[in-house]
Structure formats: C-alpha cells, structure tokens
Amino acid sequence: WKTIDELDLAGKRVLVRVDVNVPIEAGRVTDATRIERILPTVTDIAEKGGRVILLAHFDRPKGKVVPEMSLKQILPALEDKLGRKVAFAEDCVGETAQAAVDALGDGEVLLLENTRFHAGEEANDGDFAERLAHLGDAYVNDAFSAAHRAHASTEALARLLPAAAGRLMAEELSALEKALGSPERPVVAVVGGAKVSTKLDLLSNLVEKVDTLVIGGGMANTFLAAQGLDVGKSLCEHDLAETAREIAQKAADKGCTLLLPRDVVVAREFKAGAESEVVKAEDTPADAMILDAGPDSVAHVEMALENAKTLVWNGPLGAFEIEPFDRGTVTAAKKAAELTRAGKLVSVAGGGDTVAALNAAGVSGDFSYVSTAGGAFLEWMEGKTLPGVKALGA
C-alpha cells in the first residue's frame, strides 16, 4: 500500500478516515487513546499544507441521525490533543459539508459529522461514496480498527481517489505482520475471554500458526469440560465440547502445544474480595466457579513466554475486572512486559478487554505494540483479509 509520503498533499483536500469511536461518559471522553494515536497522521498532513477533512463513525446509529451519537462531542478532546482549532460540519456530505470544506485553508482541520448517520455508509453504497469523494482530492485511511467493516468511508471511497495508509494504519499493519505474518519463532499466543463461541475461527487459525497456544478465561472451562472434567458452576459452553475437542486435535496435528489451566482459582461468589481457593482443575467443587488461572498454570505460561520470541495476546486469563481474579492476567502480563523490556520478546496485544487488562496491570507501555483495534484485531487474528486494508491495495 502507499503511505502518505507518496501523496501530493500541499494545498490538497485530504479525506482522512479515522476511528475516534472512543468511550464517552456524561459528554466527556474517558479514554482518548484512539484520538492520540491519529495525531501523527493529522499533524503530518496539516504541516505539509494539506487540508485535513476527518471522516469517522461514532457508535451505531444505523443510518439515522441520533444526536447523542454526534461526533461534536469529541471535538473538545480532539482540539485539546491536537493543539489546533478543528472546524466541524453537521453533515458529512451535501451542501453543509461542501461549505465547510470550501472554507478550509491549507494546514487546517475539519471534522465531519458521523458517517453512520447515512445508511449509505454501512451499505458501502457507491453513490454515497461518490458524494464523499466529491469533497476531497485524496484519501487516507488511518482507521485500522474499523478496517474490518466494508463501509463507504473505509472501502468504496478508497477506490475513488488516490489513496494511502495513514501513519497509524501503517504502524498497526507492520506490528501485526511481525506478530503473525513472519514472526520470530517460537510464537506464543495467549487467548482468553469468556466464550469459545466468539473465538472459534481465531483459535482454529492460531493453532496453525503458533507454537504454543495458551487458553485462558471462561473459554478454558469449555476445553476442560470437553476433556471430561467437572467444572462445577463455571461459565462453560457445554454444547461446544465437540468443537473444543476438534480444535485440540488440530493443535496436536499441527504441532501446536495447547496450554490449559492445570490449577484454578475458584469461588462460590463472583464479587470483589470473595473467598477463593486454589484447586487442581479436576478438583473444581460442584458448587464453585473457576474465575482465574492458578499459580501453577500461570507459572507454565511464564515459562512459555521465557522460551518464546514472539507473543500475541488477546483476552484476559481470568475475570480480571474483579480482584483477586485479576492475578493470573496481571502476573503473566508483567512477565511479558519484563521480557519485552529486556529485548527478549516481541509482544503484540489487541482487542478491547485486553488493552483494559494490560492498562490495569500497568504494563501496556512496555509491550512492543498495543493495537487500537477491537473487532478488527480479532478478524486479523482469524486470518481474514480486512476490506479496508484490501481496498488500499494491500
């Protein structure tokens, strides 16, 4: 794909697709990470004399104008982080947008209203994409985290104008390539989270690509139950036992070592400070639930990390949002951070909960790369081609 260095930017109207779908509470942005991560692209284009026209979605208004989902809410945070004034247009196409674009000078920045206020966006509608294209001379996609959506502003538009990947997009793609495309081996993947059902394709793809696959979180219970263990009251998808056995078999066939918890932290209640105990996985009491990996299991994960050159991490090992069930995730994350700092491990993490867990462990800054993507990271781990990336000619 092209980078912005290959585009003629001075005096040009540059449509920049960004992902500023950030958490907002009472009208205030509570985590500005995604805004911060687009700054290099926006600043660079502006400094080269380009007229930056930001295109973005917010939430899921489903083709209707929903005032609570207006991008205007993120304007103060954007201006603050950017350190520049940002103009705003109340529509992303038509006369309002056109007038705002016409008023834009070289090096200035404009944010257009939520693209998803128009049904044409999610329909990847050609006419809607043409209307967007009409506003610019070039297109830059800096929204890796929305690249799994084939929408007009992420897909069709890339085919209508000279197109390039923004700095963040390029950074995400090269980090992911390093982690799974052509990684240094051995590669360990840590996959956690509540349900196997949401990560079937991902697990199936990973056992083909990595040397060790650590399965944690609620989904590990499904694998334990599939081996005939009684997991008591634990979260478990019993109907997926056969699927779990197939994945385990595929791992064995492909030479991928599957690491499942050997000991587990169990409790009778799921609340902060609940009384808990460590038992062997096969000794899970009938009236208890598994809420974290036990110390022996975590030690095995740490050992796998010590022997690895590359780590790709998605999903917590336990119910990390409630203490003390965050311990497994925090311990393993700290180990990965320490090995990364020592230059022994390339560590790449992504997916909503994962970033929250790494932040809680205070180690996200120590990982080699933390993706801004949630769903897009998962689809990439599933081995899928992301339409927004493909449209850039990648």
Ligand code: 3PG
């Ligand atoms: C995200 O938050 O993962 C992206 O902004 C995509 O949002 P979506 O799942 O609503 O398409």
